[in-house]
Amino acid sequence: MTWGTPQPERADAARNRQLLLATARGLLAEVGPDCLTMDLLAERSGLGKGTVFRRFGSRAGIFQALLDDSERALQQEVLAGRPPLGPGAPPVDRLVAYGRARIRFLAENQDVARATLDGRKTAGRRRPLSEIHIRVLLRELDLPGADADVLAGQLAHALDGPLLFQLFAGPELAGPTPTARFEAGWRDLVERVCGQAGTPAD
Amino acid sequence: MTWGTPQPERADAARNRQLLLATARGLLAEVGPDCLTMDLLAERSGLGKGTVFRRFGSRAGIFQALLDDSERALQQEVLAGRPPLGPGAPPVDRLVAYGRARIRFLAENQDVARATLDGRKTAGRRRPLSEIHIRVLLRELDLPGADADVLAGQLAHALDGPLLFQLFAGPELAGPTPTARFEAGWRDLVERVCGQAGTPAD
DNA sequence: TGCGTAAACGGGGTAAAGTCCGGTTAGGTC
DNA sequence: GACCTAACCGGACTTTACCCCGTTTACGCA
Structure with missing residues (x-):
């Protein structure tokens, strides 16, 4: 499966x-x-x-499959793309870059993403790739005193949640203006959580 | 309304x-x-x-109303309860206390919370109290360089998301063990975001 | 206290998600 | 190449959220 x-x-x-x-x-x-x-x-x-x-399996399942299919391109860039997003850059930079990409991805596929959620039959509800990827990067950072599993879940939801919420509210979401705010917010959150970024000592 | x-x-x-x-x-x-x-x-x-x-309005609306009704007690404690949760304590401590209370609340009302989400007709989708409360506390902290509105949304979703996700996965969630992990994770997240807690210099 | 109106009520009707089971077909085996 | 089995296919059936609109009722006002 x-x-x-x-x-x-x-x-x-x-x-x-x-x-x-x-x-x-x-x-x-x-x-x-x-x-x-x-x-x-x-x-x-x-x-x-x-x-x-x-x-x-269900109506939501179709949209999920559609979204997964679209997500494959992003997934490829993460696994084997160029450094800020792909491997090679410091984990914090990769986290920031991933959030940026994820936000734009969701904004582009807003209607499909929305349709993924509805329906009584839970469509699989697998742990999303976001969370897995974030967890891997957090493990690399090895933050002292942090529960990487829980933190990954929190960050993944902090990344998707607000945007999806906004997509639900307004019927449409136009230009890049609103997503820019989320992107800046994500960078700020990551830097706070990981303790001052920008200086990856390695 | x-x-x-x-x-x-x-x-x-x-x-x-x-x-x-x-x-x-x-x-x-x-x-x-x-x-x-x-x-x-x-x-x-x-x-x-x-x-x-x-x-x-919809099937989900009933569960939402039910949940709101149950939440009123928590809301009262936040507005006029004793210090760690109610007013009087430092904002960081209040954030931690709120998360703890919210997690327990969701765990107790897991089936209703779950039913709130399903259904094609979006049930209002108001901005939840969590987010509003968190935003107020963040404003009090006045974190430099942070977008309090966005950050509040992120934290609210980081608080609810992982737990709700888990509630969806397993049909039941038993003792306090799993919630304890989320509570610890929340405290850690808040302290990271707000820059070392425990020592509210005031 | 009688009247007008705007809101609430009722329950049959519709559309669409999800289920079931008999018929069909792909693909491995000798 | 014949056969066997397990998986797949189809589409009628059931369930249920949600809509509609004629009817009834609460409440302000003269």
């Missing part, structure tokens, strides 16, 4: 997953996330409703 | 709101939050379904 394990998935199943994802993206652009119903998605993709639910 | 304004509400409407809240609490204990349907609530309270929706 996780990405590391090469679990077998039948060829037609994989094909249909891709078809559904593509169709969902099309419908998303065409009718918007609120009008994207499971029936419509099934009909447009030429599949049965049961198939849609088998693949994604 | 806010609590400060004494907006007029017809007597029968207020009476029914109380009746619905009480009935909902009863049903919550009897059948659990998942089986608490709007039809059932309407029937048990002897009212029409339309009335239920008029009062609370």
Whole structure:
């Protein structure tokens, strides 16, 4: 179920997953996330409703899959990209850069991110990549007296929470102005938590 | 609509709101939050379904109202309680105390808190009291170079997020053990953000 | 105390999420 | 290449949140 394990998935199943994802993206652009119903998605993709639910579990699951798919690019940059975001820079700088990237990512995919949350059936609710990445960086920093696991969760939520909240409030979020404030706030928070940044003694 | 304004509400409407809240609490204990349907609530309270929706807007709205109601006690302690939590103590100590209280509150009302989130219709989504209270305390601290509004949002989400996430994951959360870890984590986070606590120079 | 109005009430109706199970097909094995 | 099994597919069915609008009721005012 996780990405590391090469679990077998039948060829037609994989094909249909891709078809559904593509169709969902099309419908998303065409009718918007609120009008994207499971029936419509099934009909447009030429599949049965049961198939849609088998693949994604719930309505929220589709949006989650869509978001994961978009997130893959960011994930690549983090794992093997250029230094401020990718490996090679001091952990604090990487934390700041990651927050910046994450905020922009969420702002760009705001409607999908929003749709991820609704629905009674909890869509997996895996621990997000943000938290894992933050935890790794915190471990590298080895902050004295800190519980890296808990702190990672706190920071991950501090990063996503306020932005998502704002996305819920206003129907739209326009230019880069509001995200800039969150980006500055994130830098400030990271520097406070990690004790004065800028001078990575190494 | 806010609590400060004494907006007029017809007597029968207020009476029914109380009746619905009480009935909902009863049903919550009897059948659990998942089986608490709007039809059932309407029937048990002897009212029409339309009335239920008029009062609370959505299913999530009921749980939100329930949670608000429970939160009132905590709110009182914050506004006029004894020092560590209430006014009189240094802001950092109050922040730590508030987090402790909030975590316990959420842990106690975990099922209601969880039910608050689901449903497609966003239930109001007001800025929670946590954030407001934290913002006030941060303003008192007057941290140099910090954006108190943004920071308050970050801390509020850092406080609630990890715990709510955990509540979603496991169906139940037993003793005080897991919350203790969050409480310690919160104290640590606050002290880091506010720059070494314990010694409020004043 | 009788009247007008604006709000609250009721409960049947709708749409959409999620379930079920009989039929079909992919892919490994001999 | 025939066969077997497990996984997949389809679409009708059920449940439930939410809407609508005709009817009733509380409350201010003359």
